[in-house]
Amino acid sequence: MTPETFGLIKLLRYDAYTTYDKICNELKIDRKRTKDLLKYLSNLQYEIEEHPSLGVRIISSPDLLLPEFVCSGLHTRLFGKKIHYYKKIGSTNDVALKLSDEEGILVITEFQSKGRGRFGRKWVSTESTAILASLILNHKLKVEGLQKITLLCALSINEVMRKVGLSSLIKWPNDIVVGGRKICGILTEANSRCVVCGFGVNVNQSEFPSELTDEATSIRIETQREHSRIIILQQILEQFENNYFEFLQSGFHHFLEKIKDYSFSLGKRVSVHTGKKVLKGEVLDFDERGRLVLRKDGGGIRKIFATSMVSIQNQSIAQHSDRKGGTNP
Ligand code: BTN
Numbered sequence: 001m002t003p004e005t006f007g008l009i010k011l012l013r014y015d016a017y018t019t020y021d022k023i024c025n026e027l028k029i030d031r032k033r034t035k036d037l038l039k040y041l042s043n044l045q046y047e048i049e050e051h052p053s054l055g056v057r058i059i060s061s062p063d064l065l066l067p068e069f070v071c072s073g074l075h076t077r078l079f080g081k082k083i084h085y086y087k088k089i090g091s092t093n094d095v096a097l098k099l100s101d102e103e104g105i106l107v108i109t110e111f112q113s114k115g116r117g118r119f120g121r122k123w124v125s126t127e128s129t130a131i132l133a134s135l136i137l138n139h140k141l142k143v144e145g146l147q148k149i150t151l152l153c154a155l156s157i158n159e160v161m162r163k164v165g166l167s168s169l170i171k172w173p174n175d176i177v178v179g180g181r182k183i184c185g186i187l188t189e190a191n192s193r194c195v196v197c198g199f200g201v202n203v204n205q206s207e208f209p210s211e212l213t214d215e216a217t218s219i220r221i222e223t224q225r226e227h228s229r230i231i232i233l234q235q236i237l238e239q240f241e242n243n244y245f246e247f248l249q250s251g252f253h254h255f256l257e258k259i260k261d262y263s264f265s266l267g268k269r270v271s272v273h274t275g276k277k278v279l280k281g282e283v284l285d286f287d288e289r290g291r292l293v294l295r296k297d298g299g300g301i302r303k304i305f306a307t308s309m310v311s312i313q314n315q316s317i318a319q320h321s322d323r324k325g326g327t328n329p
Pocket of ligand 1: 091092115133134174185199
């Protein structure tokens, strides 16, 4: 979106007409250009009423994650200071991994045709209802372990969900659930140039396909009202950045207690699929590397990396993504 278009949006009001003269004068454009910009806004799903003498006013506007809106009023130093916005792409993670190594860049989209989750699962979402975003972080974090970044992101998003009024919990290693249903999934990946932390948050879906209704939920479903994706994204970026800087300064162990306080998995019986073996036991703890500490049935402790598939026993599955084989991931 050009500064002119953004300027026009700022001039338009719901409760009064803005005259063509005012638009032309303030934006220093002619009538023809004004008409072109209004047409562009209509294509972006703005509903605009035009009156031959009074001018124009907005009837309704879409909740699009346009960079100008996300950046305006965003209180961060690094995260989201540069945004790459796409109306539709394959996967924000794929784009971010190819894009740049500049820390803090955010890739966002209204719709993903190839959204991905862990273990090659699909991540599906209807257009302009979810937050689908990937944040570029420093490649040196790989040394720290991607698991810590995933949990840090989960903790940050969980804190925002709590502010919205939800009793959300972190399901190790990468989900946030409400009442056992998934409201957010996180996928952290890396290449030689950067670490990419991708998150999908279900915000304004009013329903899910029947095969997902037991597994997925949204902020709208839980609170019975629509929410501004822009405001929620801004809060996520601010919270995540605060936690991230604290993590760089003080380390990960500092966050462990909070992660445990909000854990859905702690104390639960789980099955852990590690390659060919299936281990059963109880979730005892999480360690300073973000690993799950399992008390094995029959005795012994085992530390589990996020590369293993962990399923909570006697629990309906809270997954938003399609499962490719495997049971109860
Ligand atoms: C999972 O449930 O296993 C993680 C899902 C992560 C989905 C997000 S949506 C934005 C980003 N782009 C992707 O393709 N995946 C992540």
